[in-house]
Amino acid sequence: MRKKYILLSSLIVITLFGCKENKKVEEPKEQKRPNFLFVLVDDQSPFDFKFYDSTSSLDAPTITKLANDGMVVENARHMGAMVGAVCTPSRHMIMSGRTVWSLPSMQGYVNPTAPENLEENTIGAVFNRAGYNTMRTCKVGNSYPQANKQFTVVKDATKRGGTEESGSAWHAEQVLSYLDDRSAVKEEDPFFIYFGFSHPHDIRNGTPELLEKYGATNHTDKYSLPTANDKQPPLPDNYLNKHPFHHGHLELRDEENVSGVWKNRDEITVRNEIGREYACSENIDIQLNKVLSKLEAMGELDNTYVIYTSDHGIAVGRHGLMGKQNLYEHSWRVPLIVKGPGIKANQRVEGNIYLSDVLPTLCDLAGIDIPETVQGTSFKPVLMGEKESLRDVMYGVYAGGSTPGMRTVKKGDWKLIKYDVLDGKVQETQLFNIAENPNEYIAQHNKSAEMLNDLAENPKYADKLVEMEALLLEEMETYGDPFRLWNQEAK
Known part of the structure; x- marks a missing residue:
């Protein structure tokens, strides 16, 4: 009996070891490189979205789902502008990863110390060298032409109309066509798509059905007001019919010559214009859905980083302003959502991110x-949950006027x-506690609570004012600001 037991045990051991030795060792699969869909819209405040401002009436189900499936950055900002067309330096910063005073010369701004041949180290060129297929569609003008040309496929045109051919659908069609071409030749190299829109920048000519939804009309008569409509979005909480002092840019187009608005700041005009803004933004949402659905059908969506942002915010009636040439939160901040491999769903972080951080992040992810x-x-450390924010202090400038x-x-x-x-x-100072006063109410908003106001003249916050003044000068020095303000030591 004992001999049988020993023999059986020996057979089991031999069998087990034999199986182990004969087991085929699988080679580890090479990890597929991620794709990128970078979505950039023109003139969009983060507060247009419910996930930044719960009072918003904009319907944007695709972008909202993107926010729920990925990460929303609370504080993302453009660093500013030294020219009136704020989008121009903003887009240079996105493309190059450079800060505001270190950009190439543009539109009357001369920077003799800008790196030569910088376009060779912008998004398209960098991803081309790394073996990516690159494609771009966006508006023409107010951008970075030398960098734009670096993409292999370029389908640029300014499309701000209210039809399929003249509006946002045109940009989506370029991306869909590009993806069809990839499928046709069974392209395996990863892609980088720069998916830019010309809206919701004025002229905000929405599609007829979306204008109807938001009670808006494409008003064109300078000598009359648009028709009031109960469907129009409500006025923003920080609406004013006039800013209390001049913003410093005489005859600024955005404040005086936008079709449908001009110098009007009455309730009917502003509500109609917000309705037009929302009509254009919802159309962007619809077009983005087409592209995301296509990527899902191709089996590429799960391996694609989707980044959604804007070149800057915009006022559209907030603080009595209409454009983006100001540094209130509605215009200085931008929406920023990122979804993709390794990013947990339903995340919200402080961030403290500049648009000039985009290029290094894209490189890092790739x-x-x-x-x-x-x-x-x-x-990337913020996206992967390793950090809550990049920096403690944020600096902004507008010197275009x-x-x-x-x-x-x-x-x-x-x-x-x-x-x-x-x-x-005009020499003015404002001090806000953003946690207590996120809408940056000023005296003209007639709020009774002390903290719901500009605190610069409040003696209780004199020490804080001194602290922030010193901090501003420090940041100006750090970023090579060539100017000094009236109460700062001359450079």
Whole structure:
């Protein structure tokens, strides 16, 4: 009996070892490189969306789902502009990863120290060298032409109309056609698609059905007001019919010559214009859904990083302003959503991210070396849940009108804005606690609570004002700001 047991045990051991030795070892699969869909819209405040402002009446189910499936960055901002067309330096910063005072010369701004041949280290060129197929569709003008040309496929045109051919659907069609071409030749190299829209920038000519939904009309008569309609979105909480002092840019197009608005700031005009803005934004949502659905059908969506943002925010009636040439939160901040491999769903972070951080982050996510010309910082650690934010302090500038212009700095809950414009005729300082006063109410909003106001003249916050003034100067020095404000030591 004992001999049988030993023999059986020996057979079992031999069988087990034999199985182990004969087991085929599978080679590890090479990890597929991620794709990128970078979605950039023109002139969109984060507060247009319910996930930034619960009072918004904009319907954007696709973008909202993107936010729920990925990460929403609470504080993402463009660093500013030294020219009136704010989108131009903003798009240069996105493409190059450079900060505002270190960009190439543009539109009257001359920077003799900008790197030569910088376009060779912009998004299209960098991803081409890394073996990506690159494609771009966006508006023409107010951008970075040398960088735009680096993409292999370029389908640019300005489309701000209310039809399939003249509006946002045209941009979506270019992307869908590009994806069809990839499928036809069974392309296996990863792609980088720069999916830019010309809307909701004015002229905000929405499609007829979406204009009807938001009670808006494409008003064209300068000498009459648009028709009032109960369907129009309500006025924003920080609406004013006039800003209390001049913003410093005389005859600024965005404040005086936008068709349908001009210099009007009455309730009917502003509500109609917000309705037009929402009609254009919902159409963008519809077009984005087409592209995301196509990627899902191709089996590519799960391996694609989708980044949604805007070149800057915009006022559209907030604080009595209409354009983006200001440094209030509605215009300085941008929406930023990122979804993709390794990013947990339904995340919301502080971020403190600049648009100049986009390029290094894209490189980091793709495993590409970040060019030495880049000055921004990768926020991949934020996306992967390793950090809550990139930096403690954020700085902003607008010097596209009279100089020095406007400056802002934010740290924690506190924000300072200063105005030194019109050859010293306007010299103003504002101090806000953003946690208590997120809408940046000022005296003209007639709020009774102390914190719901500009606190710059409040003696209780004199020490905080001094602290923020010093911090602003420090940031101006850090970023090579060539100007100084009236109460700062001359450079």
